[in-house]
Amino acid sequence: MTRADTLARAGLLDRPALAYVVRFPAADGTRETELTWAELARDTEWATARLREHGLAAGQRALLTMSGFEGFWGHAVIGALRALKVTYGIAEAMGWDHRRTSVFHRELRPHAVIGLSAETLEGLSGVADVGEMFRPTSVVLARPAAVPVLRALGVSACLFSPLGPALALECPERSGAHVNAAEWRVAERDGELSVAAGEQRTSPLPETPLGIPGRVAVGRCACGSQDPRVLFSVAGRPLSSRS
Amino acid sequence: MVGDRDTADRYFEPQVETMPRRRLRARQEERVLELVGYAYANSAFYRELWDGHGVHPRDIRSLADFRARVPFITKDMVRAYRARTGDPFGGLLCVPGEELTSVSSSSGTTGEPEFFAEIWQDAPPLVTAQVRDLWELGLRPGDRVLSPPGTFRNLMDPGYQALGAVVIEVDTWMGRMHEVVEAMRTYRPAYLQMMYPQMVELEHLAEKTDLKEAFSSLKGASCAGQPLSRKMRERIRDDWGIDVYEYTSAADTGTAWECREHDGFHLWEDTVFAECVEVGEDGWRDVPEGDLGELVATDLDNRAAPLIRYRSEDLVRLSGETCGCGRTHARMWVAGRRGDETLVQGRSVVLRDVWQAVEDQPETVAGVFQIVRDRREVDELLLRVGYDPALTGDVDALAGRLGEAVRERTGVKPVLDMRTEEDLLKTMTSVAKFPRVVKR
Numbered sequence: 001m002t003r004a005d006t007l008a009r010a011g012l013l014d015r016p017a018l019a020y021v022v023r024f025p026a027a028d029g030t031r032e033t034e035l036t037w038a039e040l041a042r043d044t045e046w047a048t049a050r051l052r053e054h055g056l057a058a059g060q061r062a063l064l065t066m067s068g069f070e071g072f073w074g075h076a077v078i079g080a081l082r083a084l085k086v087t088y089g090i091a092e093a094m095g096w097d098h099r100r101t102s103v104f105h106r107e108l109r110p111h112a113v114i115g116l117s118a119e120t121l122e123g124l125s126g127v128a129d130v131g132e133m134f135r136p137t138s139v140v141l142a143r144p145a146a147v148p149v150l151r152a153l154g155v156s157a158c159l160f161s162p163l164g165p166a167l168a169l170e171c172p173e174r175s176g177a178h179v180n181a182a183e184w185r186v187a188e189r190d191g192e193l194s195v196a197a198g199e200q201r202t203s204p205l206p207e208t209p210l211g212i213p214g215r216v217a218v219g220r221c222a223c224g225s226q227d228p229r230v231l232f233s234v235a236g237r238p239l240s241s242r243s
Numbered sequence: 244m245v246g247d248r249d250t251a252d253r254y255f256e257p258q259v260e261t262m263p264r265r266r267l268r269a270r271q272e273e274r275v276l277e278l279v280g281y282a283y284a285n286s287a288f289y290r291e292l293w294d295g296h297g298v299h300p301r302d303i304r305s306l307a308d309f310r311a312r313v314p315f316i317t318k319d320m321v322r323a324y325r326a327r328t329g330d331p332f333g334g335l336l337c338v339p340g341e342e343l344t345s346v347s348s349s350s351g352t353t354g355e356p357e358f359f360a361e362i363w364q365d366a367p368p369l370v371t372a373q374v375r376d377l378w379e380l381g382l383r384p385g386d387r388v389l390s391p392p393g394t395f396r397n398l399m400d401p402g403y404q405a406l407g408a409v410v411i412e413v414d415t416w417m418g419r420m421h422e423v424v425e426a427m428r429t430y431r432p433a434y435l436q437m438m439y440p441q442m443v444e445l446e447h448l449a450e451k452t453d454l455k456e457a458f459s460s461l462k463g464a465s466c467a468g469q470p471l472s473r474k475m476r477e478r479i480r481d482d483w484g485i486d487v488y489e490y491t492s493a494a495d496t497g498t499a500w501e502c503r504e505h506d507g508f509h510l511w512e513d514t515v516f517a518e519c520v521e522v523g524e525d526g527w528r529d530v531p532e533g534d535l536g537e538l539v540a541t542d543l544d545n546r547a548a549p550l551i552r553y554r555s556e557d558l559v560r561l562s563g564e565t566c567g568c569g570r571t572h573a574r575m576w577v578a579g580r581r582g583d584e585t586l587v588q589g590r591s592v593v594l595r596d597v598w599q600a601v602e603d604q605p606e607t608v609a610g611v612f613q614i615v616r617d618r619r620e621v622d623e624l625l626l627r628v629g630y631d632p633a634l635t636g637d638v639d640a641l642a643g644r645l646g647e648a649v650r651e652r653t654g655v656k657p658v659l660d661m662r663t664e665e666d667l668l669k670t671m672t673s674v675a676k677f678p679r680v681v682k683r
Contacts, residue, residue, distance in 0.1 A: 002544045003371040003514065004364070009256055010374060010405040011365075013384050019404060021387070021411045021430065059341040069390040069414045071400040078398060082344060089346040089358075092393050094416065096671065100348055100395075103356050107331035108346065 027211035034203035044079035058085035098123025112139035176229025255378035288334025370402025376500035381462035386433035431460035494540030494555035507574030629664035
């Protein structure tokens with residue numbers, strides 16, 4: 001007679017192999033791909049390793065800002081935080097919810113803020129000194145449009161972004177956001193990024209232009225990873241490393 | 244396959260959901276007695292409060308003792324503790340902070356958001372509390388659901404997925420209803436979580452879109468955040484063909500949903516001990532069953548930061564009578580919030596009356612309005628009302644009609660601040676709530 005019992009009962013149901021149908025904006029409109037539980041488990045494992053590189057460890061706190069339709073990566077990141085035994089707070093990534101981000105940040109003093117959006121920063125800028133707020137935060141993983149704003153204020157922000165159905169996450173070397181090479185292929189064509197499913201993915205996704213300006217760096221990162229790295233351009237300017 | 248076999252079965256946990264009330268009450272007593280000792284030993288807030296009231300767990304040997312001795316708590320008491328000590332959890336936390344899985348919060352529409360400390364394994368607590376309700380609605384393994392508008396009480400997907408549902412990622416927040424309609428046609432989902440602004444937006448789309456056809460795959464949709472008016476509910480059910488299930492907060496201990504009978508909100512009493520009381524300056528008393536009182540709740544399944552005898556400020560009627568669905572857990576009917584009543588030069592004005600007057604005008608049929616006040620007792624009734632510009636030729640004429648309709652319903656001539664619906668809905672600062680009573 002507890003919620004745990006309810007979930008134990010639910011565990012007896014036959015779940016389909018599919019967890020999500022991921023819809024994402026591409027250059028030629030909305031596209032979709034499927035995400036299975038097995039893939040979600042591998043995505044979680046990859047996110048765990050990336051967050052561990054940022055020093056996230058048991059006993060720390062994180063603040064996650066995301067939207068309701070971002071569960072395909074949110075689920076994996078939450079799974080990673082749980083695996084690392086990091087307690088997370090959660091707020092919306094939409095600008096109007098900046099107040100909760102502010103209160104979570106002030107009261108919980110998170111070691112990491114993940115998924116920070118430009119809209120949240122815009123909301124915060126009217127009521128807080130954004131630089132003062134985030135400079136003491138050890139790890140700030142922000143979306144592409146938020147990164148230059150933060151870096152201009154002296155915040156050592158790293159890139160964090162959905163890339164179609166994939167997740168791109170920069171390591172502390174800040175030399176581009178890693179994409180899991182075992183699961184995805186990323187490429188650059190005419191200055192824009194594209195993504196394709198790797199052979200392991202159940203749902204085939206041919207090379208799909210995303211309409212996102214940027215380029216891809218290959219070769220071993222200083223962190224040791226062989227994953228390709230994407231470098232986004234924001235407002236026509238490349239988000240260069242350590243800028 | 245369990246899911247297939249149980250498709251015709253209405254109850255997800257039949258032995259719990261239809262448990263005789265006598266046994267339910269015995270379980271509650273057992274759980275409450277454990278809880279009192281646990282909270283006293285582990286929560287700084289409860290220890291301080293109960294010591295101040297001369298209450299010790301050894302004195303609490305029955306539910307009657309619990310109700311007679313353990314004091315009520317309020318949101319303001321927890322906020323005061325938080326302000327005094329700097330503890331973000333207001334002293335409620337019963338475990339070391341590092342044992343928490345997650346922290347969600349209230350919407351913060353009426354003040355500083357309060358935190359909810361969470362410990363969980365497979366799905367966050369709030370959505371787990373909804374699993375039985377979603378099963379009652381008809382959700383079954385393999386069904387598709389559209390992703391919810393927000394994450395304000397944590398990611399909801401794991402709850403749907405616990406039932407074997409597949410989540411379709413669609414941005415269902417304000418301004419996206421045309422995409423939602425398109426996704427409904429493409430993916431034929433069985434369930435959709437909605438909030439009030441989406442309903443208003445759909446009302447506009449209804450003119451040019453066959454919503455009944457678009458929503459025909461739904462087994463049900465839920466709506467929370469504020470009660471639907473009778474007119475809106477009829478529109479959703481009759482014109483759009485959606486079986487809409489409203490739900491509300493179970494005093495911050497979980498949620499309470501309508502079942503298919505649509506006759507009151509079921510509290511899951513194995514997770515909450517609910518009381519319906521009237522509190523006055525000289526003490527409190529139980530209100531007779533079916534009469535209006537304040538919902539007081541005690542968390543029975545929360546080892547992180549349980550609420551114990553928490554005054555919700557929700558004015559409800561409570562009944563332990565078995566529902567037409569066969570469930571024995573209590574149902575409640577929500578009349579409003581304590582403090583939402585406004586006194587205009589001594590005359591009582593309640594939201595329901597204003598709402599009906601607003602809904603009766605075709606240009607404001609969506610019922611988008613707010614009472615603007617800095618305190619409960621005011622000299623004039625200031626109403627901010629949202630109108631549909633596509634249906635409004637002359638705003639002044641509408642204001643004249645509306646002002647008179649409000650006067651007829653409430654006895655008070657209002658001062659009207661007319662805005663477009665869109666402008667007014669844009670002031671929302673939560674996916675969950677459109678506040679009806681706001682400060683200037």
